[in-house]
Amino acid sequence: MADVLSQSEIEALLASMSTVEEDGTPNSALEERLAATAAPAGTPGQTVSGRVFLPLRKRRRAAAGAALGDPRFAHSSLLSYEHYDFRRPDKLSKEHLRSLQLLHETFADHFGSSLAGYLRTQVEIEVASVEQLPYDEYMRSISASLLNVLNVAPLSGQAIFEVDFGILFSMLDRLLGGSGAAGKIVRDLTDIERSLASNIVELALHDLKTGWENVNEIAFEVASMETSAQFVQIVPGNDTVVLVMFEIRMGEHQGAMSMCLPYLLIKPILSRLSAQRWFVSSSKRPSALYAAQLAQRLRTTRVPCVARLGTSSLTVADVVNLEVGQILPMRVSPEAEAKEARGRIGSVDLMIGGQVKFRGRTGLRGKALAVQIEEVAAPPPELIAHKETT
Numbered sequence: 001m002a003d004v005l006s007q008s009e010i011e012a013l014l015a016s017m018s019t020v021e022e023d024g025t026p027n028s029a030l031e032e033r034l035a036a037t038a039a040p041a042g043t044p045g046q047t048v049s050g051r052v053f054l055p056l057r058k059r060r061r062a063a064a065g066a067a068l069g070d071p072r073f074a075h076s077s078l079l080s081y082e083h084y085d086f087r088r089p090d091k092l093s094k095e096h097l098r099s100l101q102l103l104h105e106t107f108a109d110h111f112g113s114s115l116a117g118y119l120r121t122q123v124e125i126e127v128a129s130v131e132q133l134p135y136d137e138y139m140r141s142i143s144a145s146l147l148n149v150l151n152v153a154p155l156s157g158q159a160i161f162e163v164d165f166g167i168l169f170s171m172l173d174r175l176l177g178g179s180g181a182a183g184k185i186v187r188d189l190t191d192i193e194r195s196l197a198s199n200i201v202e203l204a205l206h207d208l209k210t211g212w213e214n215v216n217e218i219a220f221e222v223a224s225m226e227t228s229a230q231f232v233q234i235v236p237g238n239d240t241v242v243l244v245m246f247e248i249r250m251g252e253h254q255g256a257m258s259m260c261l262p263y264l265l266i267k268p269i270l271s272r273l274s275a276q277r278w279f280v281s282s283s284k285r286p287s288a289l290y291a292a293q294l295a296q297r298l299r300t301t302r303v304p305c306v307a308r309l310g311t312s313s314l315t316v317a318d319v320v321n322l323e324v325g326q327i328l329p330m331r332v333s334p335e336a337e338a339k340e341a342r343g344r345i346g347s348v349d350l351m352i353g354g355q356v357k358f359r360g361r362t363g364l365r366g367k368a369l370a371v372q373i374e375e376v377a378a379p380p381p382e383l384i385a386h387k388e389t390t
Contacts, residue, residue, distance in 0.1 A: 107211030136237030167255025
């Protein structure tokens, strides 16, 4: 049965509608568009240019109720809403994005240290932003970059690790003996540059695996390396991806790199992307396990070992005038000289990593030269002082 309005309700409705008309001049084009696309009864209101439009029947009832002081319609004239872009749906919560930022900050710290040792210069890497957006919008933002398509095991799908050409060619110039001032270069990579760039990417993937180990054991592998965005399509254009932007500073040069993670790729492990769970799991790791792993790595670490007979200082002129059969006087360490008898030869210093660790005598073992250790050398005073302070 249709609703019947009383005379007082009709007068209140007409008064409220006349007040609305006096507040502003209606837009005829907008009204025609609204009439053509009027929402059916029972559907939510439509938003146009920041205003919320309800169906005509609901607007009339709300105006009449507000005019009569009906508490059910007390807030109908103050419609609250927020903008929502249906092309950029938020599929990840703020907690997920925070966890992704934390683990990529760990990656940035490790990768910055690795690059500094590899390039022999100071390198700083920071996470600039973490956001979610459509894949095609991310690809449109790329102009001149090296795009590395990554296979992510055991997850199903691929990711993209992108490095800006400006900072990449600065790194390559540094590796080839330059100062790193390569400037903005837009061209394809040569075979040598591609090989050097692959080494840099492998460093990044190793540290990226370290950054993700608190969440899941993930192995990253380069599937292809491209220099044009039009040849890279890992997901449909309207799919949501997580974009992690990094800022790189290498001396006086700076650039950007990014990590693109499709939502469907990380969806199976979203439950593990919890900041609280991440911190709890990392704090519960037994220290004994780390000690065993560290001891295992130390046992397999190779260090240079040199048997030094003695030292001698020569001028450049002496080196130029050296001839076959010429004898060079050698000086041995004071400790070895104090314990050796005059005329006794064969005492050597066994140096480990540039430091004298043992002392012994040379000889033969079968047909090979050998050194027999006779004494453990005392550590240098600076190492003892450093150990006492720590």
